[in-house]
Amino acid sequence: MTETWRLGRGHSPIKGGVLTLAFVALFLVHWQVSVFLQTFFLHRYGAHRQFTMSKGWEKTFHLLTFLVQGPSYLNPRAYAILHRMHHAFSDTPQDPHSPTHQPNFFKMMWRTKLQYEDVKYRRVPIEPRFDGGYPEWPLLDEKLSNMTIAVGWGALWALFYLAFAPHWWLLAFLPFHWLMGPVHGAIVNWAGHEIGYRNFDSDDNSKNTLVFDVLTMGELFQNNHHKWGQSPNFAVRAFEIDPAYQIMRMFGALRIIDMSGAQKSRWEPREARTTRAGAAAVPPALALPAPQDGP
Ligand SMILES: [Zn+2]
Numbered sequence: 001m002t003e004t005w006r007l008g009r010g011h012s013p014i015k016g017g018v019l020t021l022a023f024v025a026l027f028l029v030h031w032q033v034s035v036f037l038q039t040f041f042l043h044r045y046g047a048h049r050q051f052t053m054s055k056g057w058e059k060t061f062h063l064l065t066f067l068v069q070g071p072s073y074l075n076p077r078a079y080a081i082l083h084r085m086h087h088a089f090s091d092t093p094q095d096p097h098s099p100t101h102q103p104n105f106f107k108m109m110w111r112t113k114l115q116y117e118d119v120k121y122r123r124v125p126i127e128p129r130f131d132g133g134y135p136e137w138p139l140l141d142e143k144l145s146n147m148t149i150a151v152g153w154g155a156l157w158a159l160f161y162l163a164f165a166p167h168w169w170l171l172a173f174l175p176f177h178w179l180m181g182p183v184h185g186a187i188v189n190w191a192g193h194e195i196g197y198r199n200f201d202s203d204d205n206s207k208n209t210l211v212f213d214v215l216t217m218g219e220l221f222q223n224n225h226h227k228w229g230q231s232p233n234f235a236v237r238a239f240e241i242d243p244a245y246q247i248m249r250m251f252g253a254l255r256i257i258d259m260s261g262a263q264k265s266r267w268e269p270r271e272a273r274t275t276r277a278g279a280a281a282v283p284p285a286l287a288l289p290a291p292q293d294g295p
């Protein structure tokens with residue numbers, strides 16, 4: 001195949017350029033909408049219940065997640081259970097996806113996949129503390145989530161590209177459209193516990209990878225999120241921007257979601273924390289002596 005793969009079939013170069021841009025835009029929009037639904041619906045709502053919404057809105061976002069993630073749709077129940085285990089066992093051998101306990105990225109993802117399938121298909125008992133409180137929709141999560149449907153979804157994406165993509169190299173986007181959910185999970189699970197800076201000391205290896213998370217809509221503030229697990233805002237410092245939270249503020253203003261009872265994350269400089277902790281630890285040196293009994 002050559003650069004003129006499709007241009008030779010009657011497309012003008014200008015039309016080809018516009019089409020190429022349209023395909024790049026399609027890929028970027030699919031990436032962002034998909035990762036937004038993952039962080040907003042599956043993670044912050046489904047796994048953590050950081051805010052509330054009506055049943056109608058819950059169904060709307062559930063359906064949107066199913067349609068946008070398509071062939072790699074992540075089951076909200078399995079996602080929530082695995083994710084709650086990740087918080088409870090962060091970077092220990094029981095963590096479903098810890099880069100510090102796996103020899104490489106692919107082994108980590110393979111282990112996560114196997115554990116995810118065990119939970120999704122109910123092959124393993126679930127500790128009661130990790131179970132319940134997540135969105136469930138048997139039609140989408142069970143009946144319409146199988147290999148045949150996934151292959152069908154994948155074929156639709158492929159046919160669309162084969163019919164309209166003006167350049168063969170655009171086909172490189174196809175695997176990402178097919179595996180959007182796990183690709184985002186892999187980036188967050190690996191980089192978020194391997195690369196970046198820390199605002200909070202913790203027993204795990206969680207990191208904040210980007211100060212403006214343009215890649216995964218705020219998911220890469222793992223260190224902040226492990227400290228303030230119930231806060232819908234994953235950014236805590238003045239220079240940090242959590243894009244999903246900005247959209248959620250808009251949803252809040254439009255009364256689509258209610259964050260009024262949500263946890264508020266905060267950050268204070270390490271010195272302030274150290275001083276306060278030190279002050280609490282030192283016995284009161286100037287305390288008045290206890291009154292003596294009289295002679
Ligand atoms: Zn984490």
Ligand SMILES: [Zn+2]
Binds near residue numbers: 043083225229
């Ligand atoms: Zn979480």
